Amino acid sequence: MHELSLAQTLVESVTALAKKENATKVSSITISVGALSGVSKDSLEFCFPMATKDTFLASTKIIINEIPLTTVCSECEATTYPNNYYILCQNCQSTNVRITGGKEFSLVSMEVE
Amino acid sequence: MCEDCGCEEGNKKIYFDSLENSVENASQKTIKIETDILDKNNHIAHHNSHWLQDRNIATLNIMSSPGSGKTYLLEKTLDKLGHLKKIAVLIGDQQTDNDAKRLILKEGKVKQINTVSSCHLDASMIQKELGSFVDGSENMLIIENVGNLVCPAAFKLGEKIKIALLSTTEGEDKPLKYPVLFHSADVIIITKTDLIPYLDWDLNKAYEYIKKINPNALIIPVSAKTGDGMTRWYDYLMNEV
Ligand SMILES: Nc1nc2c(ncn2[C@@H]2O[C@H](COP(=O)(O)OP(=O)(O)OP(=O)(O)O)[C@@H](O)[C@H]2O)c(=O)[nH]1
């Protein structure tokens, strides 16, 4: 359970960027959370209001895009989305796959005024 | 020089910079950013990794649930390899220096890091030890992370190799329940194999589940207590890291 400290890190980064843009308000931020990032969407959503309370971002909404585990198969070249974190091509059942999505934990954009 | 950021290697200054382009729309605008939220930790980890690589110090980050046998494995490892390699050990626990005390009389050197409220080590905690406790003359740095199967997975420390322990008392399906950490490991050590006869525990099932989550991990089953399988582990440390 480190989502509160992650939310605080996020608040610091967003505040620094918003100040750089001379924004008076950040209405929303959009972030990506990958299935393999080790970050839980629910608990981040739960912690975000605690981290923003009484800060510049007190009224900021958080929009979280969940990125599924995405693999590209080295045998059949199919891009598939394995279930249950099994590292397995859903098309041909090969385990010889490259992970192309699911590790991200990133700030994608923000709406400012 | 650091290839990611062009800064001096070992330079402790952290900077925050991101590519951005703005789409103007009346008083509202959307700023596209695409920056890793753990950028700051990743950057320090990157510096740690440079510092350690430049000095040929192989660095391992050992992660598992509490009580899987990390410290016990290190006790035996220092006994066996401590006079062959110069090894430094950093141990993360929220409180106490109990684990460090178990290793202090062994070959090699050990330091406890108390993370207090934090459930994992982060790169800045390791950075503080580089150039001081880790003086640069070591062959190997072994970091025992805080016992936790969730949080350590998200924080790079600057290690070359991630090692996860799965003890036989935990159930074979831990890798399925905590896939992120087990997926990230280069090596998975199955510990306490001496207890298998007393448990309803199936080694084949454990292999099967690990391979679903992490088909490429090297799997080493050991009993640090009886020594069974430990030769493979020592060989790995001596020749493969
Ligand atoms: N039977 C048996 N017991 C073991 C073995 N390895 C460790 N243990 C026991 O398991 C208990 C926990 O071991 P530790 O080495 O302290 O575990 P740890 O992972 O360092 O624990 P934390 O640092 O608290 O997360 C101790 O009582 C050890 O003696 C083993 O190979 N066989």
Ligand SMILES: [Mg+2]
């Ligand atoms: Mg320990």
Ligand SMILES: [Zn+2]
């Ligand atoms: Zn395929």
